[in-house]
Amino acid sequence: EVQLVQSGAEVKKPGESLKISCKGSGYSFTSYWIGWVRQMPGKGLEWMGIIYPGDSDTRYSPSFQGQVTISADKSISTAYLQWSSLKASDTAMYYCARRGPGEFGNYFDYWGQGTLVTVSS
Amino acid sequence: EIVLTQSPATLSLSPGERATLSCRASQSVSSYLAWYQQKPGQAPRLLIYDASNRATGIPARFSGSGSGTDFTLTISSLEPEDFAVYYCQQRSNWSWTFGQGTKVEIK
Numbered sequence: 397e398v399q400l401v402q403s404g405a406e407v408k409k410p411g412e413s414l415k416i417s418c419k420g421s422g423y424s425f426t427s428y429w430i431g432w433v434r435q436m437p438g439k440g441l442e443w444m445g446i447i448y449p450g451d452s453d454t455r456y457s458p459s460f461q462g463q464v465t466i467s468a469d470k471s472i473s474t475a476y477l478q479w480s481s482l483k484a485s486d487t488a489m490y491y492c493a494r495r496g497p498g499e500f501g502n503y504f505d506y507w508g509q510g511t512l513v514t515v516s517s
Numbered sequence: 518e519i520v521l522t523q524s525p526a527t528l529s530l531s532p533g534e535r536a537t538l539s540c541r542a543s544q545s546v547s548s549y550l551a552w553y554q555q556k557p558g559q560a561p562r563l564l565i566y567d568a569s570n571r572a573t574g575i576p577a578r579f580s581g582s583g584s585g586t587d588f589t590l591t592i593s594s595l596e597p598e599d600f601a602v603y604y605c606q607q608r609s610n611w612s613w614t615f616g617q618g619t620k621v622e623i624k
Binding site: 431433440441442443446455457458491493496499500501502503504505507508509510 | 549551555560563566567604606607608611612613614615616
């Protein structure tokens with residue numbers, strides 16, 4: 397069974413750093429792209445970026461380039477999303493999602509459960 | 518960047534009624550469009566891909582149609598578990614974009 401399991405909710409102060417994780421199982425982690433999607437409170441879905449764990453090829457949405465860093469450790473089948481200096485406006489739910497294979501490559505077929513990040517002084 | 522515009526923002530219907538949701542792209546996406554369902558407190562779930570193909574395990578009451586810039590998601594007869602927010606999504610080069618969502622609520 398394909399599963400993406402994300403790390404737990406975080407409460408941070410502005411200016412702090414943070415790294416959240418997404419662990420894949422039930423499939424070949426190095427063979428599928430993993431994307432990150434932001435959902436601000438009460439709002440829609442925004443694609444942030446995507447990584448191929450096999451070689452760490454990474455692409456970012458222009459809206460998030462320079463604001464976050466996406467990485468992966470293929471030895472433990474885990475992708476990461478990190479911030480060096482959080483802002484209150486980073487408060488959101490963050491989802492990881494697997495880019496589908498082949499003909500499904502335009503879509504995200506499996507999603508993590510989400511990680512809620514709250515940034516408040 | 519291709520912009521997806523969904524309408525209406527909210528659809529108020531009763532169980533058993535037919536729901537018709539629209540998604541319009543700012544430029545042609547051919548048939549490369551998906552629909553997702555998101556229930557409160559849950560992650561999105563892929564319903565429809567390539568405009569008209571149901572994902573694994575999706576009931577037949579869900580159907581998608583369209584190509585180019587205009588797409589429709591139809592739920593033929595709403596079940597209680599179908600009341601949720603629905604998003605369309607496309608990919609162009611290295612950019613994935615979502616519509617702003619349509620909330621299907623109980624009337």
